[in-house]
Amino acid sequence: MPKQQNTRQKIIDAAIDLIAEKGYKGASVRKIAAKVGIRESAIYNHFKNKEEILKEIVEQIFTTPFETENLEERAKKGKSFLHQFAVAYKLVSFDKRMEKLFRVMIIELFQNRKLRESFLQEFHQKDIHQISKALFIMMQEGMIRSADPMFMAQEFISPLFYTRLHVSLLRIDAKSTSPIATQFEKHVDFFWESIAL
Amino acid sequence: MPKQQNTRQKIIDAAIDLIAEKGYKGASVRKIAAKVGIRESAIYNHFKNKEEILKEIVEQIFTTPFETENLEERAKKGKSFLHQFAVAYKLVSFDKRMEKLFRVMIIELFQNRKLRESFLQEFHQKDIHQISKALFIMMQEGMIRSADPMFMAQEFISPLFYTRLHVSLLRIDAKSTSPIATQFEKHVDFFWESIAL
DNA sequence: GTCTATAGCACGATAGAC
């Protein structure tokens, strides 16, 4: 049931909005409080200090529920597995909240060591691992050409990431994304043609 | 002849260092002045305000001298053209000053509209255009399979960009980049095998 | 072109009443 948000979550949401727009330094405790509709001092009833808010947001960025079940079975479908992944990636790219979190991630990537490590371990490695496992199975099945699965997985994901960044940059200025919206699917076509036997 | 830097350039260099480390907001006029070895007020003899410093830096980011001569001739060499491009991209990725400018670019990408537009027009489009022209020539020569050259160019560049980001993230924490240093060349091999006829 | 001095403001955070 859609219960009313508690103040703590309201603070986090306001902070995400502001950081996505102005960066961590630009998202002052004052502005966060104003957005929530309380005074600065009231923030400190919910968080020890400003950094604790960011910590919580960073955790939320990397707690993406991700389909990892039946990997072997799904991988045997070959191209349609990759298609499914790309479409899921596309949905996330266009989801309003996920897009905001993506912006926060990029903005803070070079300024927050913990976020950086999570990016490399969670964001990067988790996807790479899943895809590489699937690609390995496809190689065993003789569906695709042989190569280092980890490397091939990165070749598959990089263009998706780049397109996601591109989408995010266009949307921030309210520019049209229609010329690149189909690139997620086109990439799968191109990639599959590149590896299929 | 290697003349002594004037104060103006010293200010810019100090600002690049500080922004790459702390972001634009974290790179205060105070700190920039301290790094140069002058007082804050002296900064204003060289720049109208803080933003003008950033403007200058943004311009420096996108004034990359880029090899565009003899494109047709070079393109006909096929794979070795792509290899040349990737190696140049790799060199830039590991160049200390270019790496700093790359960081500044990523940090400010979502916070500076002008930088964002330059990114899309200069950084992104310029590379894409050059590569797509070369790929078009290769298609005409029957060296590679036919496809939309612009799309194919993006497929070629995305993994290079992703690897560059990866390198930058590792180096900021002084982590080893040797596991991914060869990815630029490996990508060319993989890509060429994907498109060669 | 540099300095000292200072204005004026926004910041993060705390104390204490309700």
Add this chain to the structure above:
DNA sequence: GTCTATCGTGCTATAGAC
């Protein structure tokens, strides 16, 4: 858990002497 009030700090920028 929220408020008012306030503290100390760091910020951008300017005025004016040298």
